[in-house]
Amino acid sequence: MSGKPENANGRVSMHLDVNNGLERVTELIETRLIESGWKDRVKLACREAITENNQNVPSVDHLIEVITPKARALVPDAVKRELLHEIEMIFSNIEKGGYTTTLDG
Amino acid sequence: MAKKSEPQKASPKSLDVSELMRDNDQPNFLNQMQEDFKKMMIDKQVLQKCIETFLDEIIDQLTLGIIFDLHRKFKTKAYCLEVKENEEEADAEQSEELPLSPVKSSPQKCVCPNCAQQVAALRFARHLAKCMGLSNNSRSSRNASRRAATNKEKGASSSSSYSANSDDDNDEDWNPRMNRKKDKSFSPKKKGTPKRSSEPDLAEAINTDTGETDEAKNLRHTRSNSSSPDSLSGSGNITPKKRDKFKKMGKGKERSSASTSLKFD
Numbered sequence: 362m363s364g365k366p367e368n369a370n371g372r373v374s375m376h377l378d379v380n381n382g383l384e385r386v387t388e389l390i391e392t393r394l395i396e397s398g399w400k401d402r403v404k405l406a407c408r409e410a411i412t413e414n415n416q417n418v419p420s421v422d423h424l425i426e427v428i429t430p431k432a433r434a435l436v437p438d439a440v441k442r443e444l445l446h447e448i449e450m451i452f453s454n455i456e457k458g459g460y461t462t463t464l465d466g
Numbered sequence: 467m468a469k470k471s472e473p474q475k476a477s478p479k480s481l482d483v484s485e486l487m488r489d490n491d492q493p494n495f496l497n498q499m500q501e502d503f504k505k506m507m508i509d510k511q512v513l514q515k516c517i518e519t520f521l522d523e524i525i526d527q528l529t530l531g532i533i534f535d536l537h538r539k540f541k542t543k544a545y546c547l548e549v550k551e552n553e554e555e556a557d558a559e560q561s562e563e564l565p566l567s568p569v570k571s572s573p574q575k576c577v578c579p580n581c582a583q584q585v586a587a588l589r590f591a592r593h594l595a596k597c598m599g600l601s602n603n604s605r606s607s608r609n610a611s612r613r614a615a616t617n618k619e620k621g622a623s624s625s626s627s628y629s630a631n632s633d634d635d636n637d638e639d640w641n642p643r644m645n646r647k648k649d650k651s652f653s654p655k656k657k658g659t660p661k662r663s664s665e666p667d668l669a670e671a672i673n674t675d676t677g678e679t680d681e682a683k684n685l686r687h688t689r690s691n692s693s694s695p696d697s698l699s700g701s702g703n704i705t706p707k708k709r710d711k712f713k714k715m716g717k718g719k720e721r722s723s724a725s726t727s728l729k730f731d
Contacts, residue, residue: 370519370520370522372502372516373517373520374520376499376502379496390521390524391528394525394528400528400532403532404532404536407533408536411537411540418537418540418541421533421534421537424533424537425530425533428532428533429529429530432525432526432528432529432532433522433525433529441521444521445517445521448517448520448521449513449514452507452513452517456503456507460496460503
């Protein structure tokens with residue numbers, strides 16, 4: 362299908378962007394994660410990873426390899442479930458209200 | 467050809483919807499998106515998977531932001547400054563909290579060096595001022611003067627046994643609570659009564675003193691030859707009845723002097 366992104370992430374973000382909901386959903390996710398203390402925990406994990414080697418600060422690639430799986434695991438299950446449910450509700454609202462047929466800007 | 471090349475260009479992150487919609491090669495873009503949306507919403511499992519991957523992707527983006535930020539801070543040594551500031555703040559908070567904690571937790575008691583009583587630390591200064599008679603309060607100074615007077619009298623009467631003295635003190639005057647109760651129970655008019663009661667003792671003491679030095683009094687009496695009551699010294703030649711009269715006169719005078727002294731107070 363033409364214009365359709367290959368992966369699921371692009372698909373969802375495109376549909377949200379067309380319906381002017383991508384920014385709102387991104388803000389919602391970030392706020393909930395900060396409120397749950399996820400950001401502080403990830404920062405702490407980062408500091409620990411950096412201070413493991415006292416002499417040299419590790420490279421960004423090394424940090425990404427180490428921290429990314431940890432960060433995914435650190436998301437509280439309740440928050441993740443709530444966010445999934447809320448995004449699903451947004452999609453159902455788009456379906457009920459009708460998909461956007463015009464471009465706002 | 468343009469349709470085939472379109473998905474390659476439209477990578478998920480670099481995809482600009484407005485550009486695609488304005489593209490003349492994609493006139494039916496919104497209709498296609500709508501169809502895709504309907505397909506996605508029909509299958510709930512696919513929708514949930516898509517949303518989950520979308521959520522993970524946003525989490526990864528946030529994580530990347532945190533990693534870049536912290537890495538830059540460590541590289542530029544800006545993080546160390548932040549840590550030092552935090553440590554200083556924590557030290558300042560501790561120093562503010564420390565002096566307050568022992569006062570709250572432990573009520574300490576001090577032993578008064580004067581009366582050997584255990585007094586709470588907060589009341590110790592006040593107690594010591596009262597006990598030593600240094601405070602401005604008139605009651606305490608009176609108490610202190612009374613104590614001093616009783617000490618002197620008792621020290622003169624029985625100077626041999628110090629331990630007996632201390633026991634007597636504790637029984638009569640050295641208990642500050644008893645004194646407080648007495649002071650509270652007495653009305654201001656009645657305050658003068660103990661002084662009056664103590665005055666005859668003084669008069670008797672004077673008389674006894676005069677009795678001891680008879681020769682000197684005789685000398686004075688012979689010089690003055692006056693019959694005034696001031697000449698108590700002439701007790702050596704006077705009969706016991708006259709002595710009593712003189713005593714009464716002396717008491718009356720002393721009472722009047724005591725009243726004047728009260729007025730001065």
